[in-house]
Amino acid sequence: MSEFKPVLLASVGKPESHTRKVYEQSGGYQALRKVLKTLSPKDVQEQTKASGLRGRGGAGFPTGLKWTFLPKDHPGPIYFCLNADESEPGTFNNRILMEDDPHQVLEGLIISCFATNSAVAYFYMRCEYPLAYKRICQAVAECYEAGYLGKNILGSGYSLEIHVHRGAGAYICGEETGLIESLEGKRAWPRIKPPFPAVEGAFRKPTVVNNVETVACVKHIFDRGVDWFKSIGIPPDPNNPRDAGSYGPKLYCLSGHINKPGCYEAPLGITVTELIEEFGGGVWKGRKAKAAIPGGISMGLLKENEFHCKLDFNGPGKFGCLGLGTAAVVVMDETVRMVDFLLNSCRFFSHESCGQCTPCREGTSWATKMMTRIKHGKGRLKDLDLLLEIAENIGIMPGTTICGLADGAAWPLKNCIKKFRNELEVYIKSTNPSGWMETAAVPALQLLDIH
Ligand SMILES: Cc1cc2nc3c(=O)[nH]c(=O)nc-3n(C[C@H](O)[C@H](O)[C@H](O)COP(=O)(O)O)c2cc1C
Numbered sequence: 468m469s470e471f472k473p474v475l476l477a478s479v480g481k482p483e484s485h486t487r488k489v490y491e492q493s494g495g496y497q498a499l500r501k502v503l504k505t506l507s508p509k510d511v512q513e514q515t516k517a518s519g520l521r522g523r524g525g526a527g528f529p530t531g532l533k534w535t536f537l538p539k540d541h542p543g544p545i546y547f548c549l550n551a552d553e554s555e556p557g558t559f560n561n562r563i564l565m566e567d568d569p570h571q572v573l574e575g576l577i578i579s580c581f582a583t584n585s586a587v588a589y590f591y592m593r594c595e596y597p598l599a600y601k602r603i604c605q606a607v608a609e610c611y612e613a614g615y616l617g618k619n620i621l622g623s624g625y626s627l628e629i630h631v632h633r634g635a636g637a638y639i640c641g642e643e644t645g646l647i648e649s650l651e652g653k654r655a656w657p658r659i660k661p662p663f664p665a666v667e668g669a670f671r672k673p674t675v676v677n678n679v680e681t682v683a684c685v686k687h688i689f690d691r692g693v694d695w696f697k698s699i700g701i702p703p704d705p706n707n708p709r710d711a712g713s714y715g716p717k718l719y720c721l722s723g724h725i726n727k728p729g730c731y732e733a734p735l736g737i738t739v740t741e742l743i744e745e746f747g748g749g750v751w752k753g754r755k756a757k758a759a760i761p762g763g764i765s766m767g768l769l770k771e772n773e774f775h776c777k778l779d780f781n782g783p784g785k786f787g788c789l790g791l792g793t794a795a796v797v798v799m800d801e802t803v804r805m806v807d808f809l810l811n812s813c814r815f816f817s818h819e820s821c822g823q824c825t826p827c828r829e830g831t832s833w834a835t836k837m838m839t840r841i842k843h844g845k846g847r848l849k850d851l852d853l854l855l856e857i858a859e860n861i862g863i864m865p866g867t868t869i870c871g872l873a874d875g876a877a878w879p880l881k882n883c884i885k886k887f888r889n890e891l892e893v894y895i896k897s898t899n900p901s902g903w904m905e906t907a908a909v910p911a912l913q914l915l916d917i918h
């Protein structure tokens with residue numbers, strides 16, 4: 468770990484790091500030149516596949532493999548959507564890259580578009596990122612000036628246009644087909660899959676959707692080579708035939724009750740403890756940690772005695788979590804009440820559910836109502852089993868919803884009730900000793916938790 472030097476964040480904090488001039492001074496756009504001069508799109512796909520790069524947006528799908536799902540010899544157009552919606556709670560690594568090193572992102576995007584024969588890319592960015600928007604627009608303009616974008620890029624015969632599009636700020640706009648619907652000017656309702664975007668995506672044409680950090684990694688694979696990329700991280704777990712390994716550098720967002728919150732770069736596979744102690748300066752105010760979310764709230768919850776969990780694509784699953792997600796770690800100290808954590812989580816997902824699927828729409832709001840009742844001293848012990856039953860029955864995993872938002876809503880419920888059941892039971896018993904539940908509805912203001 469100690470010999471690892473940041474790559475993705477290497478320029479962050481340097482003066483004028485967002486300008487093309489500074490980027491080129493540190494070797495920027497050399498990878499693009501090399502790719503356009505010496506490689507075919509198929510070569511780029513193959514090398515990306517060989518690098519073992521997996522998507523950084525949450526699902527960890529192998530990037531090169533995803534690109535090969537595009538129809539061969541398609542007469543066009545093929546679209547590339549760069550997912551910069553970044554709405555997962557606790558996640559801000561895309562913002563740092565876009566604000567402080569936008570050309571790194573653009574170089575990776577241009578190489579990725581070349582690999583997928585895309586002539587048009589849509590840079591879909593959440594609207595709450597005004598500085599990132601400004602920096603990306605400036606960087607795109609600088610790229611057109613320098614001949615890195617537009618017609619016949621660097622004399623290679625390859626042409627590419629980039630359109631920067633701002634979303635209106637909804638979590639569901641980050642789901643790839645919700646993003647595509649939103650881009651097309653509609654409500655961001657995720658589409659039933661198949662067809663997957665690679666076959667039928669934006670404007671019903673073959674489309675690739677990748678995350679900002681994913682394409683930033685692509686730039687470095689072609690700067691430093693496949694072997695360099697594979698030398699970082701950890702190989703597949705021999706006990707898990709479905710694990711494709713976790714290679715390359717990763718950006719970890721660390722926040723919550725921590726001395727030094729921030730975005731840190733480390734090889735995939737760092738443990739939660741290492742992240743907190745070596746980067747975060749320990750838990751704040753000298754307190755003990757109680758729990759942490761491992762990769763955005765939708766991934767569930769780790770207890771403090773599980774902090775030896777490795778933050779690779781395979782690690783959090785070994786502790787009952789959904790996965791690595793966005794690698795956004797939010798630390799909770801010993802003063803946090805799990806009833807508050809869970810109510811907050813439930814409220815978020817019911818607010819963000821797009822409402823298309825009944826199990827998600829009704830399940831998330833039912834869970835929120837129950838958690839509000841519990842919080843206000845009207846809970847019953849059997850509510851915990853009812854909440855678990857809701858959680859077990861909503862999502863793609865049980866096959867009842869269109870997209871993964873409902874799985875993300877279910878995991879904090881499952882993990883929190885299983886791992887902190889005793890605390891929740893003590894809370895329910897102490898706030899409602901008789902176990903009585905009034906049949907009258909909880910007042911509306913209490914449901915909204917407004918006091
Ligand atoms: C509810 C929901 C929200 C999502 N939000 C984002 C997001 O903000 N950014 C992102 O890159 N991926 C997000 N994803 C994952 C995308 O659907 C998709 O897998 C990803 O953009 C693919 O890029 P990658 O392969 O480079 O990771 C979300 C998924 C779901 C189910």
Ligand code: SF4
Binds near residue numbers: 639657823870
């Ligand atoms: S799972 Fe939820 S967010 Fe996803 S499509 Fe269904 S209702 Fe919408």
